Amino acid sequence: MEQTIERSIERSVEQSNIDHTTQNSSEATSSSTNSSISASLSPIETPHAVQIIDKQILLALLAKQSIIIFAIDREGIFMLSEGQNLKYLGLAAGQIVGKAYAEVYQDFPKTVASIRRALDGEELTYDERFGDLIFETHLTPLYDDAGAISSLVGLTRDIKDRVLAEETLQARERLFRALIEQTTDLIFILDAVGMYRFASPSHSRILGYAPDELLGMNIFGLLHPVDLPAAFPILAGAFQSSGTMIELELRLKRADDSWITLECVGQNSLDDPAIEGLVVTAHDITQRKALEEQLRHLALYDTLTNLPNRVSLQDAIAQAIADAEQATSQVALLVLGLNRFEEVKDAFGHHFGDILLQQIGVRLNQIVNGGEILSRPGEDEFALLLPVADLAYVQRVIEKVHSVLQEPISVGEYPLHTEVSIGAALYPEHGSDALTLLQHANVAMYTARQSHERAAFYEASHDQETLRRLTLMGALLPAIMNNELQLYYQPKVHLSTMQVYGAEALVRWISPLHGFIFPDQFILLAEQTGLIQPLTQWVLEAAVRQCRSWLDAGLELSIAVNISAWNLRETALPDNIAALLEQYHVPPHCLRVEVTESAVMTDLEKALDVLERITKLGISISVDDFGAGQSSLAYLKRFPIDELKIDHAFVRPMATSEVDATIVRSTILLAHSLDLKVVAEGVENQEALDLLASYQCDNIQGYFLSRPIPVQDFEAWVRTWQQTYPLNHGVATRGAAA
Numbered sequence: 001m002e003q004t005i006e007r008s009i010e011r012s013v014e015q016s017n018i019d020h021t022t023q024n025s026s027e028a029t030s031s032s033t034n035s036s037i038s039a040s041l042s043p044i045e046t047p048h049a050v051q052i053i054d055k056q057i058l059l060a061l062l063a064k065q066s067i068i069i070f071a072i073d074r075e076g077i078f079m080l081s082e083g084q085n086l087k088y089l090g091l092a093a094g095q096i097v098g099k100a101y102a103e104v105y106q107d108f109p110k111t112v113a114s115i116r117r118a119l120d121g122e123e124l125t126y127d128e129r130f131g132d133l134i135f136e137t138h139l140t141p142l143y144d145d146a147g148a149i150s151s152l153v154g155l156t157r158d159i160k161d162r163v164l165a166e167e168t169l170q171a172r173e174r175l176f177r178a179l180i181e182q183t184t185d186l187i188f189i190l191d192a193v194g195m196y197r198f199a200s201p202s203h204s205r206i207l208g209y210a211p212d213e214l215l216g217m218n219i220f221g222l223l224h225p226v227d228l229p230a231a232f233p234i235l236a237g238a239f240q241s242s243g244t245m246i247e248l249e250l251r252l253k254r255a256d257d258s259w260i261t262l263e264c265v266g267q268n269s270l271d272d273p274a275i276e277g278l279v280v281t282a283h284d285i286t287q288r289k290a291l292e293e294q295l296r297h298l299a300l301y302d303t304l305t306n307l308p309n310r311v312s313l314q315d316a317i318a319q320a321i322a323d324a325e326q327a328t329s330q331v332a333l334l335v336l337g338l339n340r341f342e343e344v345k346d347a348f349g350h351h352f353g354d355i356l357l358q359q360i361g362v363r364l365n366q367i368v369n370g371g372e373i374l375s376r377p378g379e380d381e382f383a384l385l386l387p388v389a390d391l392a393y394v395q396r397v398i399e400k401v402h403s404v405l406q407e408p409i410s411v412g413e414y415p416l417h418t419e420v421s422i423g424a425a426l427y428p429e430h431g432s433d434a435l436t437l438l439q440h441a442n443v444a445m446y447t448a449r450q451s452h453e454r455a456a457f458y459e460a461s462h463d464q465e466t467l468r469r470l471t472l473m474g475a476l477l478p479a480i481m482n483n484e485l486q487l488y489y490q491p492k493v494h495l496s497t498m499q500v501y502g503a504e505a506l507v508r509w510i511s512p513l514h515g516f517i518f519p520d521q522f523i524l525l526a527e528q529t530g531l532i533q534p535l536t537q538w539v540l541e542a543a544v545r546q547c548r549s550w551l552d553a554g555l556e557l558s559i560a561v562n563i564s565a566w567n568l569r570e571t572a573l574p575d576n577i578a579a580l581l582e583q584y585h586v587p588p589h590c591l592r593v594e595v596t597e598s599a600v601m602t603d604l605e606k607a608l609d610v611l612e613r614i615t616k617l618g619i620s621i622s623v624d625d626f627g628a629g630q631s632s633l634a635y636l637k638r639f640p641i642d643e644l645k646i647d648h649a650f651v652r653p654m655a656t657s658e659v660d661a662t663i664v665r666s667t668i669l670l671a672h673s674l675d676l677k678v679v680a681e682g683v684e685n686q687e688a689l690d691l692l693a694s695y696q697c698d699n700i701q702g703y704f705l706s707r708p709i710p711v712q713d714f715e716a717w718v719r720t721w722q723q724t725y726p727l728n729h730g731v732a733t734r735g736a737a738a
Contacts, residue, residue, distance in 0.1 A: 074149055078100075085157070125139075186281070196216065223253075227251050265281050305357060317437055324427060330429075333386070333438065335445040336364075336382040336383065344416065352411050363404050421454070421455070486509075488506045491701070493700055493701070495699055500557065500722070501557065507539050536563065544591060547591065565607075568595065568606065574610060574616075593614055620643065622643040651683060
């Protein structure tokens with residue numbers, strides 16, 4: 001009997017070790033306590049070894065194992081109970097020998113039933129909870145020489161860690177399944193040739209294909225033909241090396257034959273036997289791309305006439321010059337200035353002026369030949385780019401322009417006679433780059449207007465335009481040195497609370513000789529003469545000094561200063577700003593820098609470097625006049641900005657123009673999706689303010705609050721405003737323009 005029990009124990013231990021190794025190999029090792037069953041019982045792992053170990057040695061070994069070994073005779077009486085895990089049941093080794101199993105396990109019905117089945121001849125494995133523990137027991141019946149059941153041997157081990165690990169894994173699997181089923185993104189796996197191996201349920205909702213339909217389908221068959229040349233090498237390259245990560249945008253065909261634009265991130269997991277493919281997560285950005293395209297169109301086309309604007313014209317001129325340089329041909333640019341347009345607006349109103357501009361655009365389009373570009377670069381200006389032209393052809397086009405505008409244009413009930421002054425400049429004679437050619441064509445146009453000529457070609461003698469312009473150029477540097485400049489301040493208000501939080505600093509020139517001079521008359525001169533650097537330095541110092549003055553008076557307001565494209569080329573600009581902040585002991589959050597989109601795009605990499613260094617000082621950066629420039633979100637996301645200022649050209653008419661209102665609302669939504677604050681410029685009435693509040697615009701600025709005013713008037717305005725709109729006051733219901 002003893003030999004039989006010992007051999008049965010051996011078989012149970014071996015079987016338990018096999019099962020245990022399969023389920024959790026980590027439970028089979030413990031070098032510090034030498035409690036591994038495999039290690040401790042290694043001398044009895046073969047029948048030969050068992051034969052040379054007596055019962056005392058075997059029991060001594062079993063007593064040190066993190067298991068329970070027991071034997072029960074056919075009467076149900078314990079013959080053996082050993083192992084360290086007995087302590088978890090409150091028992092010592094051998095304590096239950098001589099007792100009936102039904103008594104010992106009376107609180108554990110599953111164990112009682114399992115032992116009864118084993119005594120009936122069934123070999124089985126079961127598990128049951130003992131308090132916080134989970135024990136797995138293997139029961140083996142033993143037979144005498146007559147083939148009758150003589151007893152049974154049981155081996156019990158603690159499997160709580162394994163069960164908890166399995167439950168954790170199952171919980172994770174349920175979580176993963178829930179995420180996959182509920183995600184709004186597409187998740188799919190492609191094999192090494194681009195075939196779908198897995199497609200998330202979201203494919204049904206987003207693409208219109210059931211996941212099973214896609215299995216075995218090649219993704220390249222769904223790719224937009226235009227995207228295929230760019231996407232194919234990226235995807236093909238991703239399949240070449242395990243662990244490769246990819247990011248790309250592509251369009252896939254929906255089941256209804258429409259197209260969806262996806263932003264994809266993928267990782268090569270072909271070497272993972274559980275995956276064996278490229279795992280891709282794709283986010284639907286169709287709406288975002290549509291908004292970007294809308295903004296791109298707005299950035300490049302005039303909203304009134306739908307003609308290319310100044311930015312688009314400059315790009316077209318640059319391309320025409322590049323083509324002409326290769327072909328050694330000429331390029332001509334005509335700038336058409338409408339005469340007495342301001343008189344038309346004053347007499348009939350802005351609405352009639354807009355209609356007139358639209359009708360002129362229609363008329364001029366009649367004479368545009370293939371390859372030529374008609375644009376509207378300014379409020380009362382049109383331009384005609386002739387990519388291939390000589391002097392004779394330009395003169396014929398000038399005659400066509402006057403001829404097509406000779407008939408009166410009906411605006412409402414009124415026939416209006418339209419006259420234009422035309423300035424012409426030719427490449428390469430009058431300029432070798434787009435900006436110079438455009439400037440010289442404008443100079444020629446002003447010359448034609450001042451001399452009352454129908455047209456004029458650019459001449460170097462016309463470059464300064466007027467004696468006043470020359471005089472201002474000479475007087476600007478002394479004006480900067482002699483403090484003839486002055487900062488005016490226009491308040492910026494939080495729309496939700498109506499609290500004043502800052503102001504935009506706008507420079508004015510008050511000349512003893514020329515009187516009050518607006519910035520549009522001298523800032524361009526500063527850029528053209530290289531005086532923009534000292535002018536900007538003066539403005540920055542004046543603004544920082546004013547911040548210090550306000551802080552000393554208990555008034556903490558941020559001041560925004562405009563920076564031009566020329567300033568963004570100055571590598572010393574961030575250091576100069578840092579020195580001013582240190583000199584006047586002004587915290588960096590009191591200063592804000594505003595840059596236009598066109599300024600940023602002039603020299604992208606250098607601008608990025610300068611702006612990043614300014615941001616590291618703790619100074620925030622705004623993009624000014626958003627919508628009037630490049631409007632490239634792909635570039636904007638690269639820059640350290642936290643605020644967009646919507647151009648007043650969209651804000652002012654939004655109360656009466658659904659198109660402009662839609663543009664403003666879309667811009668706010670898009671900015672918020674990029675975690676950017678929004679300032680609406682040009683708020684001039686209650687209707688615009690109410691609309692902006694409904695669009696959840698963050699901040700406002702405009703004549704409805706106040707015009708730009710001198711510092712003394714601004715401080716008085718702030719005091720009045722704070723009394724009118726105390727802290728926590730809601731959205732304003734009346735204006736407070738100064």
